[in-house]
Amino acid sequence: MNNNDVTGTLDTMIIGGGQAGLALGYYLKEQNRKFLILDENPRTGDAWRQRWDSLRVFTPAKYDGLPGAPFPADPLAFPTKDDVAGYLEGYAARFGLPVLHGARIERLWRDGDHFVATANGRRWEARSAVVATGCSQAPKVPGFATDLAPSIVQLHSSDYRNPGQLQEGPVLVVGLGNSGAEIGFEVCRTHPTIVAGKPGGEIPVKHGRTAARYFLPIVRFVGLHVLTLNTPIGRKAAPTFKAHAAPLIRTKSKDLAAAGVRLVPRVAGVENGLPVLADGTRLEVSNVIWCTGFKDDFGWIDPDLLDDGGLPRQERGVALDSPGLFFLGQEFMFAAASATLPGASRDARYLARRIPVSVSRESAASST
16 A cells, blocks of 8 residues: 555554554554554664664564564574664565655644644644654753763764764763663774663573573563563563663673773763763763663653653553553563564554544444
């Protein structure tokens, strides 16, 4: 289906054309729904293409496929970010999913029994709306970053591509989650490197093909079926999981130390234009890469559709106070794996069964 063929009031508009939005589109097309996927990027898969050059996913290819199309790679290999981007683009084409690119939604609101979204002077109406923009919406950087000396090159991990963006001199990587560990390990080959922060734990096995065969299936099962909002242990773990960095998976603290990376406490502020650690140490660095994660940004959604804190009030993606509004791809939306490729697919299947069919289609079906 060409997106130009989708006109009039939609059954559903999906805001976000990443893996979550595409997986939901697959299920809605199976149901013969009238829907449109609105993607802010120029091409399907660009959210992956725009990550740093050497990025590889942590899950083996056998777990990276979306519904209806296994990932076309060695099942125990770990695809690059460009492999994933190409797969998503091919997936949308293979199933004829109606994706409209360059549609960065500026506002979403309810008008009577419809939802309305606008972007670049265009307007779409639908009986249901799904926010599938994921959990990496707005880069998070501490306020004191603006106090760093202008001579210091600053990048957030979302803007980092490779060490060629950095100037000569030491690099400070702020944050010891997986992004900080991977980027720090890469830049230490060309620059003296310091990584600041404390990991949120470390997977106790070496990442690779052996882990993909024997250990990662266990991790996947736990992330999908044990750590969920349906289990006591999952409900207890959810707040901690959201508040702290995920355990280090591929690159561990010992790998960084062995590569010559200096591991230091967290960055607490800036003094005379230089970063200062929690122990009072001032660091003479030429570059800072902020691997400090992302924050939710729902400022484009009408406040009446959100809670008092500007966040979705939902249960497993179904908005509790706004019938017809859904969310998909959020961190721990239902399970620890909700923001991953396998988790997004499972959550999409669940939502597809709960998005109401339009009255006109129900009437047509009952008359046949």
